[in-house]
Amino acid sequence: MIEDEVILSVKNISKTFGGLKALMDVSFDVKRGEVFGIIGPNGSGKTTLINCITGFVKPGSGHVIFKGREITGWKPHRIAHIGIARTFQIMRPYYSLPAYKNLIIPLWSPRAKKIGGWRGGGRHGDRDTVAVDILEEIGFERDSRVPYKIASTLPTGYQKRLELARCIAIRPEIIFCDEVFSGLSMSEIAGMLPLIEKMKMDGMTIIMVEHRLRELFRVAERVMVLNFGEKIAEGRPDTVIEDKRVKEAYLGSEGV
């Protein structure tokens, strides 16, 4: 069955920073088209794991396999080129450019040029139109002034959306969302959830690192729990949260 195809397979990733063991033997598989959550207390190694997979940090040992191809230790731009996009926890749009011009950069990338397929093509001069189309999809009102504002003046909610838009502009197969809900109000999160669902319907595989469990569990099919760099549980959200070790990790052993 095509639904059961494993698109990303992470095997025994370990990483140490000096004496600190950030990740120890973490392994997991992600199937094509699913929403996979990675949760864990602060400092449990979630972002380091994303950095290892997307090439921003070289893993100490272990393997990352994307569609049967070993991509461990590749440069970040090569990994993005084969279809793995990511957002950053600390979002930094291209501050001096208007919001829609922020998307010119991913649209100019070799991957976007190769795949093309955005309405209006990817040819020179049409990228502005394509950029505004993408922004509209992601919740920027086309006829308002918002897409044309300088990115640094946008509110946090729009900056988060801009991060997502930057990712989908390269038409990735996998998107890593590093805490896209953090710092947002409840209503802003409510506005973001349909976007995640729509990305899933468009056939993207989504891996979300999140602290906001309630919202994550509404979209995620499976979650993995990290604590002090170790994987302590994996499975359906409702079963994982009942796991004794997960409760200990979140509440401390005394609290259970």
Add this chain to the structure above:
Amino acid sequence: MEQMRKERVDRGLKVRTEGIYAISSYREMAYLLGPRLFFILAVLSLPFILDLAPYWKRVINIMCTYAILAISFDFLANYVGLVCLGGAFFTGIGGYLSAIFNTYLGMPVYLSMPAATLGGAVLCTLLLLPCLPLRGVYFAIVTLMYPLLITRVIEALNIFGGTNGMTGVDSLPNEYVEHYLVILLSLLFLFGMRRFVNQDIGLVLRGVKDNDQSVRASGIDVTSMKVMAVFIASFMGCFSGAYMAHLYMWAGLSLFALDFSIIPIASVVIGGGGTLIGAVIGSFILVPLSELLRAFGTFRIVIYSVALTAFIVFKSEGIMVYLQRKYHQFERWVKI
């Protein structure tokens, strides 16, 4: 007492000229074209205006040479985020290459200058390649060190004329070619770069300055973008060097002088960083100023420094940013 504050509002005319409708009336077109045409015509007529003062005609050439170096610095620093402290590196390489091509290989001027510009740009880019994948201050340090290093190498090995330099370099055909070659090319570089930084590829470079991680995550190789930017900047710098070698009919160690690194930076500070034209205007002010102060001998450095400091303290935005604001916006007092 009522509190008042100053408010800045875009002029109606500015807003009307932002789109295609700018061509709907002569007034709108004049608003857009006026300053540009005035600048271009003023620069083009400089050699004729200064016919009255032959000494100052020589200054035009130096002004434009520094203007090109300043454009190169402004482009790298404010559009790519690479602070280059080595304008002298580019001029030195360009100048020496042109002199070598001209005297050793016997190439005529119209071949040696383009060859030195292109070859110099390639050579500079290759030499700077090792520090391009790094982030931070390394690029600035390496560009500062290279001219010093090469000067010592030429001195120690006594190659290319050693401390005396290479003489017997062909001059340019006549005075007007001297003036207009550098004037036209500085205008070409200025308006070419202004266009380039707003193209899609220019936006990618500006993205590298704002946030290189994000550019990487979009699947673009940041190092190769920086290589391209350094090539463009060193192309302009090497042209300046090659031009000076033929202008003075001599290529010597002074082509690696610190002036070629520092004055362009000062010009960009005075003119307004990130405007490109500010870089040109800055060097059109600073170079004649330093000529005027020549009478004071070494004391001119003091006056020069005081003027620069005053600028940084009182008008740190730069002349061009200030002028653009006055041109496009008006100010009024409003109640808080």
